[in-house]
Amino acid sequence: MTAAAATAAVAAAGPHGFLSPTGVEIAFLLVGLVTLGAALVTVTTRQLVHAALWLVVALGGLAVEYLLLTAEFIAWVQVLIYVGSVVVLLLFGLMLTRAPIGRSPDADSGNRWAALAVAVAAAVALVWVVVDAFRTTWIDLDGPAAGSTAVTGASLFRHWVLPFEALSVLLLAALVGAIVLSRKAKADAAPAVPGKEGAR
Amino acid sequence: MNGALDVALRLLVVFVVFLTFPLIVGQTEHKVMAHMQGRLGPMYAGGFHGWAQLIADGVKFAQKEDVVPAGADRRVFQLAPAVALLPYLLVLLAIPIGPGEGAVGQVLDAGVFFVLAVMGVGVLGSLMAGWASANKFSLLGGLRTAAQLLAYELPMLLAAASVAMAAGTVSLPGILHSFHWWWVPWQIVGAVVFFVAGLAELQRPPFDMPVADSEIIFGAYTEYTGLRFALFLLAEYAGIVVLCGLTTVLFLGGWHGPWGADGLGWVWTLLKTALLAFLVIWLRVTYPRLREDQLQKLSWTLLVPLSLAQIALTGIVKVVIS
Numbered sequence: 001m002t003a004a005a006a007t008a009a010v011a012a013a014g015p016h017g018f019l020s021p022t023g024v025e026i027a028f029l030l031v032g033l034v035t036l037g038a039a040l041v042t043v044t045t046r047q048l049v050h051a052a053l054w055l056v057v058a059l060g061g062l063a064v065e066y067l068l069l070t071a072e073f074i075a076w077v078q079v080l081i082y083v084g085s086v087v088v089l090l091l092f093g094l095m096l097t098r099a100p101i102g103r104s105p106d107a108d109s110g111n112r113w114a115a116l117a118v119a120v121a122a123a124v125a126l127v128w129v130v131v132d133a134f135r136t137t138w139i140d141l142d143g144p145a146a147g148s149t150a151v152t153g154a155s156l157f158r159h160w161v162l163p164f165e166a167l168s169v170l171l172l173a174a175l176v177g178a179i180v181l182s183r184k185a186k187a188d189a190a191p192a193v194p195g196k197e198g199a200r
Numbered sequence: 201m202n203g204a205l206d207v208a209l210r211l212l213v214v215f216v217v218f219l220t221f222p223l224i225v226g227q228t229e230h231k232v233m234a235h236m237q238g239r240l241g242p243m244y245a246g247g248f249h250g251w252a253q254l255i256a257d258g259v260k261f262a263q264k265e266d267v268v269p270a271g272a273d274r275r276v277f278q279l280a281p282a283v284a285l286l287p288y289l290l291v292l293l294a295i296p297i298g299p300g301e302g303a304v305g306q307v308l309d310a311g312v313f314f315v316l317a318v319m320g321v322g323v324l325g326s327l328m329a330g331w332a333s334a335n336k337f338s339l340l341g342g343l344r345t346a347a348q349l350l351a352y353e354l355p356m357l358l359a360a361a362s363v364a365m366a367a368g369t370v371s372l373p374g375i376l377h378s379f380h381w382w383w384v385p386w387q388i389v390g391a392v393v394f395f396v397a398g399l400a401e402l403q404r405p406p407f408d409m410p411v412a413d414s415e416i417i418f419g420a421y422t423e424y425t426g427l428r429f430a431l432f433l434l435a436e437y438a439g440i441v442v443l444c445g446l447t448t449v450l451f452l453g454g455w456h457g458p459w460g461a462d463g464l465g466w467v468w469t470l471l472k473t474a475l476l477a478f479l480v481i482w483l484r485v486t487y488p489r490l491r492e493d494q495l496q497k498l499s500w501t502l503l504v505p506l507s508l509a510q511i512a513l514t515g516i517v518k519v520v521i522s
Contacts (some may be wrong), residue, residue, distance in 0.1 A: 049331050053276065056324065073370075076313035084320025085353060091327045092346035101273045101334050148309045149370050
């Protein structure tokens with residue numbers, strides 16, 4: 001959605017400053033802080049299911065950020081895919097494990113510093129790319145929505161159709177791989193698993 | 201009209217609808233079920249055919265002690281009913297009942313995605329309840345809820361996508377503005393898939409395996425009492441209203457009718473929604489509960505292929521007529 005939207009936004013950009021923030025910018029910042037806090041709790045809490053529930057807060061906060069940036073379609077898809085499906089899948093998986101109520105003393109990893117390093121590196125890379133790409137681009141909130149479904153669809157299937165197709169192929173490969181892996185596991189464990197449970 | 205007043209009025213109307221329509225559906229269910237089973241149903245509360253039965257039930261629920269099990273995860277346990285109920289309130293905001301600007305709570309650009317996304321969030325409430333109750337029946341109910349949601353979310357989405365393709369928009373009023381009567385036969389397979397998958401997401405009979413009382417007491421809601429339990433029940437009936445309203449808007453033409461679409465559009469919408477709600481009750485009385493593996497099989501081997509076929513059909517017809 002970048003190329004077309006960015007040029008339109010640049011054209012509409014007037015004098016903006018960081019010292020006189022508008023209400024939307026303050027809201028954006030506050031929601032961002034909540035999202036970041038929820039994400040931090042997600043990875044630090046010792047209660048497994050609470051981690052999944054804080055993840056809902058973090059992902060929902062991200063959806064609100066998209067809304068504030070006028071990208072309504074992206075926001076709802078974020079809720080639909082991540083909150084509605086990925087977290088449900090996570091909770092489903094957690095319910096199949098022990099996932100006790102209360103703290104899990106062994107819910108910790110020796111890799112925490114390595115994980116922190118990877119997370120910081122990824123964050124730096126993303127922030128750098130975004131800052132480099134957009135710099136002083138401002139979205140004109142009063143004009144037509146820059147992230148409506150029609151605009152998103154047009155830019156996705158006109159300017160970015162090749163990456164879109166490449167991602168589709170990647171996902172298809174992952175799907176096929178998952179099927180192959182689960183078939184093999186099922187054949188090995190067939191005598192141990194009663195038929196009804198194995199079907200799922 | 202003043203902008204803020206307008207918004208407040210819309211919110212108030214949606215809230216009143218949210219509070220009353222589920223109760224009407226519930227009372228209808230009492231009576232319709234009773235008559236289909238050759239009995240009378242509630243007859244005493246309120247005098248005339250037991251019309252106040254649900255109010256009496258509400259008073260009873262409010263009087264009960266609010267118990268949280270000692271081993272439960274207290275905060276998640278208490279939060280779960282709100283998470284289950286509130287999404288339906290939000291969805292009601294986006295459903296248009298008439299053609300005018302004033303007949304919808306809020307026009308959304310990506311309305312179809314909004315309603316499906318928010319409805320999916322409601323299931324988190326059942327999962328939270330199932331896990332936080334510290335009860336094995338609740339946990340089993342939560343597991344079944346999750347498995348059911350994962351299976352039926354896909355056909356529901358695909359069926360809705362078919363309508364969005366036909367209309368060329370994902371806005372709910374936009375879909376209705378481009379509706380023609382022949383869409384009903386054209387999209388009928390998608391309509392059936394959507395309605396059945398929606399029933400399964402609401403865990404209504406015959407898809408009520410997650411709350412099967414003869415096996416796991418009441419599934420994820422086993423440990424709940426009083427008002428919190430009432431909120432879960434209210435969520436189920438609000439879900440019926442939302443599902444029937446959505447099916448009406450997406451597949452049955454909403455405010456369009458043989459005559460009087462200009463002034464009486466909202467009557468058509470309500471009439472179709474009420475008919476579908478009656479169908480939901482009828483199905484509950486008619487069919488026995490599906491077993492867990494039958495549930496999964498129905499979704500993956502029947503509904504998903506059907507919805508994919510519907511999308512193919514929609515695409516072909518769309519290309520031919522354009």
